[in-house]
Amino acid sequence: MSATSAISVQGLTKDFRVGIRGLKLRAVDNLSLEIPRGQVFGLLGPNGCGKSTTLKIILGLVAPTSGKISILGYPSATSSARQRTGFLPEAPYFHKFLTGRELVRYCARLSGVAPSQLDSAVEEALALASMSEAGNRTIATYSKGMLQRIGFAQAIVHDPELVILDEPTAGVDPVGSAAIGKMIHSMRDKGKTVVLCSHLLGQVEQVCDRIAIMDRGRLVLEGRVDEVLARRDKHVITVEHLTPAAQAAAEAALQAQGAHVTSITHPRRSLEDLFRELVTGSRDA
Amino acid sequence: MLKSMKPSLLRIFWLARLTFLEAVRQRFFAFLIVLGAAMVLSSFAFRFLDFGHGELKFIADFGFGGLFFFGSILALVMTAQLLFAEMDNRTALTLLAKPVSRTEFLLGKFAGIWIVLGLFVFVLSTLLGVMLWGRWQELVILAEQTAKVAPQFSLEGVFSHALLQWFRLGVVTSMVLLISTIARTFLFAVVVGAMTIVAGQLQWLAQEALFKPAELNPFSHALLWLASRLLPNLQQFNIGDALALDPSAVATGAVSAAILSGGFYLIAYLFLASLTFQRREI
Numbered sequence: 304m305s306a307t308s309a310i311s312v313q314g315l316t317k318d319f320r321v322g323i324r325g326l327k328l329r330a331v332d333n334l335s336l337e338i339p340r341g342q343v344f345g346l347l348g349p350n351g352c353g354k355s356t357t358l359k360i361i362l363g364l365v366a367p368t369s370g371k372i373s374i375l376g377y378p379s380a381t382s383s384a385r386q387r388t389g390f391l392p393e394a395p396y397f398h399k400f401l402t403g404r405e406l407v408r409y410c411a412r413l414s415g416v417a418p419s420q421l422d423s424a425v426e427e428a429l430a431l432a433s434m435s436e437a438g439n440r441t442i443a444t445y446s447k448g449m450l451q452r453i454g455f456a457q458a459i460v461h462d463p464e465l466v467i468l469d470e471p472t473a474g475v476d477p478v479g480s481a482a483i484g485k486m487i488h489s490m491r492d493k494g495k496t497v498v499l500c501s502h503l504l505g506q507v508e509q510v511c512d513r514i515a516i517m518d519r520g521r522l523v524l525e526g527r528v529d530e531v532l533a534r535r536d537k538h539v540i541t542v543e544h545l546t547p548a549a550q551a552a553a554e555a556a557l558q559a560q561g562a563h564v565t566s567i568t569h570p571r572r573s574l575e576d577l578f579r580e581l582v583t584g585s586r587d588a
Numbered sequence: 589m590l591k592s593m594k595p596s597l598l599r600i601f602w603l604a605r606l607t608f609l610e611a612v613r614q615r616f617f618a619f620l621i622v623l624g625a626a627m628v629l630s631s632f633a634f635r636f637l638d639f640g641h642g643e644l645k646f647i648a649d650f651g652f653g654g655l656f657f658f659g660s661i662l663a664l665v666m667t668a669q670l671l672f673a674e675m676d677n678r679t680a681l682t683l684l685a686k687p688v689s690r691t692e693f694l695l696g697k698f699a700g701i702w703i704v705l706g707l708f709v710f711v712l713s714t715l716l717g718v719m720l721w722g723r724w725q726e727l728v729i730l731a732e733q734t735a736k737v738a739p740q741f742s743l744e745g746v747f748s749h750a751l752l753q754w755f756r757l758g759v760v761t762s763m764v765l766l767i768s769t770i771a772r773t774f775l776f777a778v779v780v781g782a783m784t785i786v787a788g789q790l791q792w793l794a795q796e797a798l799f800k801p802a803e804l805n806p807f808s809h810a811l812l813w814l815a816s817r818l819l820p821n822l823q824q825f826n827i828g829d830a831l832a833l834d835p836s837a838v839a840t841g842a843v844s845a846a847i848l849s850g851g852f853y854l855i856a857y858l859f860l861a862s863l864t865f866q867r868r869e870i
Contacts, residue, residue, distance in 0.1 A: 362685045364870045382687040390685035396677045398606065400613055412602050413686045415595060457682065467685075 308373075309465050309496035310338040310361060315370030317356055317520075330356040332520035334370070338498060338513075340464075343491050345511035345528075346500040353520040354500040355393065358469055362390055375464055386415060389458035393469040395450055397442050403453045404429065404438035407460050414461035424460050431486060432456035448479030455486055466490055468499040472506060477578045484510045505573065508532070541570060599688055603696020604703065611666055611704040620658045624712045627654035632719060643727065644720060644739050644833055651716035652828040655709065655753055660785055662708060663757045667701055667764040668777040680870050691862040698765055698858060705757040713750035717743055720832065745831035748843055755850045756825035760785055762857035763820075769865040787815065788822035795821065820853040 317331040331353040338344045346354045359365040361372055363380025374384035397406050408425050416424050429435045432452040437445070445453065451471060458466055468487070472480040480503070487510050490497050501507050507514060508528060515525040524531060542553075545567075554564050611617055631650030635643045674680040674697075684693060724741040731738035764781040771777035794812040801809060824846045830837045 359681075359870075364681060364684055366867065366869070382689065385685065385687040388685070390682070392678055392681045392685070394678075395682065396679055397682065398610060398679060400609065409602065409606065410682070410686065413599055413683065413688055415687060454682075 308337045309340045309344075309375055310336070310498065311371075311373045312336040312357070312361070313371045315357065315360060315372060316368045317353070317360060317365065318368045329520055331360070331367075334517070334520070334522055336515060336522060336525065338496065340375075340496050341491070341494050342512040343487055343497045343499070343510055345507040345514040346498065346517065347502075347504065347507060347514055348500075348517035350502075352517045354517050355469060357517070358467055358498070358500060362388065362467065386461070387464045389461065389463035389466045391451070391454045391458045391466075391468045391471055394473060395454035397450070397453070397457075399443035400441060402439050402441050403434055403445070403449075403456070406442060406453060407438070407456045410457040411460040416461050424462070428456040428460040431459065431489060433482060448475045448482070451475055451479065451483060452486075455483065459490065463495070465496045465498070468497065470501055471499055472501065472503055480506055537565075596689075596692055599692050600696045600699060603683070603688070603693060604699035607670060607697050607700025608703050611670060611701060612707070614666070614669075616665065616669075617662065617704065617708070620662050621708055621711060624654045624658040624708070625715055627651070627658070628712055628716050628719065632723070635723075642739060642833075644724060644741060645829055647720055647723060648716070648829045648832050651712070651719070652749065652753075652826070655712045655716070655750075655828075656826065659705065659708060659712075659753060659757050660760060663701070663705055663760040664764055664778060664781045664785060666704065667697075667761050668768050668771075668774055668781060670701065671697060671765065671768045672774040672777065675870060678870075684870060690865045690868075694765060694769070694862055694865055695858065698761060701761050702754075702758050705761065706754050709750050709754045709757065713746055713753075717746040720746065740833055740835070742832055742835050745833070745835050746828070749828035749831045752825045752827070752831075752843060752846055755847050755854075756822055759820050759822070759850045759854050759857070760788075762854045762861065763788070766857045766861040766864065769861045769868060784819070785822065788819045790823075791816060791819045791821045792823045794819075820850060824849065 313335050315331055315334040315336075316329070319328045319330055320326070321328050334353075334357060346357065348354045356365060360367045361374065361379055363385070372379040375387050377384040377387070401409065404425065407428055408421065411421055411424050411428075426435065429438050432455045434449065434452050434456055437449060442450070442453065455468070455471070458468070471483050471487075475483065484506060487497050487499070491512075499507070499511070511528050513525070513527050514531065516523050542549075545553075550567065557564055628651040631647045631654075634650065635646050674683070680693070684690065720741060721743055724739065728738040730736075763784055764777065767781050767784065768777040771780065794816040797804065797812050798809070798816060804812065824842075827838060827842060827846075831843075
């Protein structure tokens with residue numbers, strides 16, 4: 304295990320028994336992973352690839368069949384490890400009769416926040432999740448995006464070193480997703496480690512420093528986002544005011560140096576960026 | 589030692605508080621408390637059907653019966669429902685990802701439900717106590733006027749019975765909690781829980797049968813022995829009419845014996861529930 308790892312997973316295997324005959328279903332197969340501290344780490348994969356099970360095992364909610372997991376140097380599923388970890392479950396569901404502020408305060412108490420720091424910790428978490436104003440409304444009245452944001456606030460209220468987010472933007476519109484992306488970046492800026500699993504590859508690409516891809520319970524790729532996505536054999540040059548004459552001259556110059564121009568197109572912005580530009584106001588605010 | 593346990597006790601307190609708030613908001617709780625109160629109040633209207641046992645005994649039996657019956661249903665359904673709701677709605681995921689142990693989670697649930705049951709027992713017992721005391725006052729005056737012997741009544745006995753019933757419901761709650769940690773569905777937990785409560789009410793029959801070993805074959809003997817050890821004698825808590833109307837008929841130490849025996853089963857069931865819940869995948 305590396306001393307700088309936020310999470311260290313070694314040889315993790317998880318079998319579920321299904322049916323009356325107790326047939327084995329392998330959800331995670333000999334997974335080994337080191338997640339460094341202070342980075343945003345994305346765990347990707349198709350449905351049923353074992354990423355949620357892996358997160359649940361890391362959090363001690365599900366027992367592994369075999370393997371070792373440690374969080375920030377502590378064995379996972381211990382109180383010391385959980386004290387330093389915040390978790391936002393997929394499609395979070397909270398007690399609806401509580402207000403957002405009551406929920407965050409309740410979670411702070413369970414996480415051992417000192418009474419003298421309770422008020423400031425709650426307000427800080429609500430502010431970071433942009434939920435200060437809506438904090439006095441009952442959770443039953445919240446939209447999906449607000450539920451995710453209040454879930455984020457309860458996950459970070461005790462100032463954890465590690466934040467685990469399971470599908471943090473599932474069912475949230477692009478404006479809400481962007482807000483969650485900002486929260487993730489602000490956590491990283493504070494030196495926290497953020498681990499998230501998501502299907503939204505475009506968003507993962509934008510917010511993550513490193514990614515791991517799982518398939519059928521196995522790790523198939525792991526590395527820095529820019530390293531795994533870069534195509535080292537090709538280059539992009541962005542030019543403004545390109546006239547046909549300038550284009551021809553540039554192509555000729557490049558060809559003279561042995562380079563081969565394969566395509567010249569206009570750069571595109573993503574649909575998500577366009578949507579966010581047009582829809583400026585959040586409906587949840 | 590208490591200082592080192594303080595964070596754990598605080599977490600149990602906060603979990604119990606949330607469970608209590610969630611339980612008292614349920615329509616089911618309000619429905620049963622209204623139904624129980626209606627049964628206690630209606631005993632006054634039906635007191636002429638006393639079958640020659642005296643008005644106060646009829647009112648007491650009717651009221652204690654309501655407390656016993658609706659209290660058992662409340663303990664059974666609420667315990668299973670609150671635990672399964674936490675798991676099915678995945679609120680347990682959020683809570684158990686915090687530095688909360690599964691034992692603390694279960695103890696918090698138990699404490700919250702037990703406090704709700706305490707409220708239920710207190711409300712109905714107070715109502716019954718007031719009714720019995722009011723009627724007793726009238727009967728004492730009537731007895732003085734007709735030179736008859738006035739009936740006995742002990743308000744303290746009503747509340748001793750309330751304490752016993754609260755303890756009995758605590759045992760039932762811990763029993764249902766254990767079943768719920770093993771059960772896969774809410775329905776299974778409720779059905780098996782109901783059967784276990786009935787078996788607990790009839791446990792004294794197993795104890796009595798064991799006093800006549802000659803009449804039992806080895807298999808029946810072993811089965812009855814096991815049942816009499818695994819299940820609490822819930823019948824020993826039902827001495828309300830004697831406590832309220834004829835305290836001298838209650839054997840010395842009967843209340844404390846029932847509480848001690850109930851306490852043993854309550855702790856044992858909670859311990860087992862905690863063990864089985866450790867392996868449960870949420």
